[in-house]
Amino acid sequence: MDLRFSPRDEAFRAEIRDWLEAKLPQALSRKVAAGAELSKADFETWHALLAGKGWLAGGWPKEYGGAGWSPVERQIFEEECCRVHAPRIVPFGVNMLGPVLIEFGSEEQKRHYLPRILSGQDWWCQGYSEPGAGSDLASLRTSAVREGDHYIVNGQKTWTTLGHFANRIFCLVRTRAEGKPQEGISFLLVDLDTPGIEMRPIRLIEGGHEVNEVFFTDVRVPAENLVGAENQGWTIAKFLLEHERTNIAGVGYSQEAFDKLRAMALQCRRDGRPLAENALFAARMAEVECALEAMRLTNLRMLIEAEARGAAGSAPSMMKIKGTQIRQEINDLARRALGPAAVPFPSELIEANLPHPAPEEYARAAHGAFNNRKLSIFGGSNEIQREILARQLLGM
């Protein structure tokens, strides 16, 4: 047992820290710290900075332009980025499609698409869920029918995050209607400029535009855009979800949120005293801090085990559940800390150029608390994760 990071890890951390201090634009950091919505240009600025340093695709092997980091190094990178309020990396190209292409793509696909992800030429979005296929993803119905050198795609995808910034979408499509649902699914890359595609915004609970629905009507997709073999899509989808769930605990993000909560507890007052002196509020903070401290270590234990065994096992599902519970609890306390000042609808105030009754960096606490209810639903809802865990833990 030795809980210290190795000198190599510490040097790595110092390198990340120094670089962030020098390169992270202050204005961007302030926006992230305040929980403000980032523009497409914000994300592109951040991606370009990281890509220039070779750190955009931390987990990719070096031969493909990645940094070749271990899971622990990626965790350190996340922690350091969160500490200084760097924007998150948009995951769809870098953390989802990239690993899929590296594992399942043809040489041509890798050569063509991977550099375009790093350079920002392509912004990918995800076409998985459908109105009738959420947790039961294998029941998806968007069809792709082979016609000569093309697939003709018809159907509808939904919950397409930041699709309005994207120029491409990777989709799970049905290529065979017979047999087990899982065995008739394929993984297809689609250019969003292709005729027959329509994207419509979905407004979410807190009022923001983050996700979309995408309609496909007789969309002609070149057959070479198939990744892997026809009807191998479910295997790829599961691989992708595993990758999506690496470092899913979000320890860095929860720590960032908790540090902010601690500052709020000193600044926000109840009955003339700082909230931190309110025993009931402080107790809830302490409970969530204990859970966060434990999760930081659970996460590291599991990352190191995954490194040693080469497989993540049940760890990502556990970390998804615990990580989202902790984050949502912190968000709830931050909203609560504002008291009546949590009430104004931020975008209304911004449009009217009115001052917010709470300090700027806290003003979006309620907004964030509502928006982050998504955490326990997306990427395989927490109930789906419990099913995965139950199979592994109970062996049936």
Next chain:
Amino acid sequence: MDFQPTETRRMLAEQLARFLERNCDPETRNKLAYEPPFHDPALWDGLADLGVTGAFLPEAQGGFGGEGFDIATVFEELGRALCPEPMLGQLMGLSVLADAGADLDAALAGQERLALALGEPGGGSGLEPPETKARHTGDGWRLQGRKSVVWGGGSAQRLIVSAAHEGGIGLFAVAPRDTTIAAYAMIDGGGAAEISLDDCRADCLLEDGGAALERALARGTLALCAEAVGAMDHVQSLLREHMRTRKQFGQPLARFQVLRHRFVDLCIELEQARSITILAASRLDAQGGARSLSMAKALVGKVARQWSEEAVQLHGGIGMTWEMAVSHYAKRLVMIDHQLGDSLWHLERVAAAYRAA
């Protein structure tokens, strides 16, 4: 970073587990745990022979361990077997004796059983300043007062007692024969005692016992966390087996989603309890270690109660019976929260840090 136990600790854990499986099976355990003397001197000696007591102190003090992970290794195995031997008192007592520079050879070898007498009647957490008084006479120190719920107090061969005197709070060694002791079984097995000190002769170990007491309590707190983790780990295997084999409506319980999701939640919390205990062990004597220990005790106390209640609930009626091992584990898991500060007491210590700017 490395989460593997050292070879020495892994071997100690294995030997302990084997020994306890043979000598402390549930039936034997229950016979010992609820009847005087509420433990088994032969079982005690066997544990000492395996090096349990030696693991409590570092080499410089004659032991071969003394680090947080040594303590955690031992108590995790004791917890797994629900062992009723009063090792908690030995651990904390040895810590005090070592800090006092007192003679501890017999205790370190396990030939002398120690109990730490801190709590008093009417005490809340049991960790308040003592009302027992110590006074210095021409003929040495004398103690006057009552100590309550002293774990292992009935079987101890030396008592270490906290008492207030003019100069502060001291720690004193007392021979049991100089006191009046009423021993009884604890609700979850094992023995405790009420001890009356009436002008009782005492050897002063430390006139200012504050720091030594802190260190002893830190070790005890860690030990209880590790014991709970071991006990939960065992209950996990009992519950898993039950859910796979017990059938209702023609199906094993594991086929019912509402039940298996509860099992999954318990397993996640167990990993959290394990992690926070590892963290506390690593920081036992470090800067800020006390806060980590309080975090551990607070979280473990909460999780242990959840395991206790859910394990009984998911076992159904049979989980309520004396006959089933799970009911005894369930009691121990709850009662650990009644020792050395409960989860709310520790939560308050964690929260105190928020007030400082």
